[in-house]
Amino acid sequence: FTLVARDIISEPVSHILIYPNPFDPRKEEVTVEYVLTKDVEVKIYILTVSGGLVKKFTFPKGIQGKSKGSPEGELNSFTWNGKNEKGDEVSTGMYICKLVFDDKIEYRYIAVVKK
Secondary structure, eight states: OOOOOOOOOOSSEEEEEEESSSBOTTTOOEEEEEEESSOOOEEEEEEETTOOEEEEEEEOTTOTTTTOOOTTOEEEEEEEOSBOTTSOBOOSEEEEEEEEETTEEEEEEEEEOOO
8 A cells, every 4th residue: 555645734824935035125026925725815914013004915815826725735926016005115124024814814024125
């Protein structure tokens, strides 16, 4: 008989990766990648360290490359250009990336540097 081992992911999201981090918004965008095991609504909030909203992204369930999942896990991503809701470039510093996948919430840091 043959035994096949495989990771079983019970959470709707896994493998969150942010790169490049830190990033310089004058030269590049930052990419946030994540693996989804089911279709979920995805909301991303870029926040100041004091909790102020800088930028918000919303992707309804099932959008290929943004909020689409599969039982084996499907890679999704989005990019942020370092600009706020008004279109102004943010200042150098640390920002919080709040990722909401239906009712699952994850937090990551994004550093902005201007070289």
